[in-house]
Amino acid sequence: MTSEVVELTRDLVAIPSHEDETLAGNYVEEWLDRETDADVTRDGAGNVIARRGSGGETLALVGHHDVVEPAPPQRIADTGKYVVERRGDRLYGRGAADMKGAVAAAMVAFRDVDPAGELVFASFVGEEVGGVGARHAIDEGFAPDYAVVGEGSTNYSGPDVTDVVVAHKGRRGSTIVASGAAAHASEVDAGENAIYRATDVVSLVRGIEPPSLEVAGETIEGSVVVTEIEGGTAMNVVPARCELTVDERTVPGERAPLERVESIEGVEWIVDQDLPPMRCDDDAFADTVLDAADAAQSGSPSLVTKPHATDAGWLSAAGTECVVCGPSEPGEAHTDDESVSVTVLERCSETYRRVAERWPR
Known part of the structure; x- marks a missing residue:
């Protein structure tokens, strides 16, 4: 049986979003309006932000729904849509790894969890062109206390393990x-x-x-x-x-x-x-995310670092304590045969749910 996270990923990957993220943002916004009781907004840049729960500090699940330009084999001629194909345990298509799969995993976790405090879902535009969406949101007052950014952290410390990134360049x-x-x-x-x-x-x-x-x-x-x-x-x-x-x-x-x-x-x-680079200075938060990742998989994840810049850098510079945890593996993003593991999509959604149940403390 195909899970909801996989179906959401398929739907999102099929929507073109390398030049104009509007249609992908529409899909995310409409799904959240339909499936959750959250307060869902769309800001002037096109970011989709939803909030549910209340009390104390705020935890955000953060992603982006823009992608880099697909290679010709990744597009369906005359339709503008992107090719999406499942082969065994992997889903292939532009944005599957970077990072619509993580967005889908966060959407399901956001809906299904009973959050410990205020939980925010945010999917930004323009990450691939310098963090345009994240910067706009921050300028407009987006300031969660903590954030899990769903960029790639899988297979960093070893094979078939999703780690937790506590710093990146x-x-x-x-x-x-x-x-x-x-x-x-x-x-x-x-x-x-x-x-x-x-x-x-x-x-x-x-x-x-x-x-x-x-x-x-x-x-x-x-x-x-x-x-x-x-x-x-x-x-x-x-x-x-x-x-x-x-x-x-x-x-x-x-x-x-x-x-x-x-x-x-x-x-x-x-x-x-x-x-900007990123470093998490809250050891308790990093350990909580690591414990959640450990409980969601059979492997033993580690706290690791990442060589690539992400929107976590902009959030960290604005005062949010961030970690990065997501399904993409080294060497997958921006490739002509970009893909993501179905098993790891489920793993990440479960990790996000477990974090939101426990944090804020």
């Missing part, structure tokens, strides 16, 4: 502009070579020691790397401008000192994207 992307003065290449001293200034930037960046952090017995290591360079207009012209891009993976609490590049004459540093 962020990402800061920068453009560094080196400016000089153009001149004919036969009169080198008449100009200021922007490429030479850019090479000074490269040397400085290569010498930066990225920060690292010990969490849950693991070391989260930051990184900083020059990823692109472009400059010059012609073979016989001293270049007046050269641009670099830098990818930096950040860790909670500390950043690489990239501002040092502006100590070089003619250099400007521009931050293009800054996705």
Whole structure:
């Protein structure tokens, strides 16, 4: 028999949501209105937020219903819908792992649980393009005390186990502009070579020691790397401008000192994207989620870290204590054959239900 979580996942995955999340949001909103007695709202960005229960601190089950663009085999020609296919214990389709499966698991848990306090369900838009929905919700006052974000945490500590992520990296992307003065290449001293200034930037960046952090017995290591360079207009012209891009993976609490590049004459540093890292500082909450995950599976889950930024970073930066727990496995998200385990979908829904029964204390 196919479970309700699987059917919900199938329905959600089939709905296109890589350019416009409206239809997927409509489905989630209408299901919650029909199946629960919650107060269901849709904000100006398109986020679906529902609340039930009362008293004390607030726990949120958080996901997102946007996806990255599907590969051609993941779309049904002439209909716009996405292909969804079950093969054995796995469901295949764009968004099955990242992360409509987790949204479906949270929807069922949200409906079925008798919550210990105020329970919130939130499915955001725009996670794949920088956390647009989460940032909008936070700006509008979305501020749960605690959150379980349903991004991937399965098979991190070992096979067939869904772990609990207590910290993850962020990402800061920068453009560094080196400016000089153009001149004919036969009169080198008449100009200021922007490429030479850019090479000074490269040397400085290569010498930066990225920060690292010990969490849950693991070391989260930051990184900083020059990823692109472009400059010059012609073979016989001293270049007046050269641009670099830098990818930096950040860790909670500390950043690489990239501002040092502006100590070089003619250099400007521009931050293009800054996705914050996350760390859970409430051990009791993390242990409660770990106990719930342990009770929902035969394997032995662990507290782990994650290399990827998620909406938990935005929530954590706004003051919410977060963990990440969800069905997606390493290597599944954004792939041409993206899939999720049916067994793990059920496992995650049961985990969310157990957490909501016990937390807030």
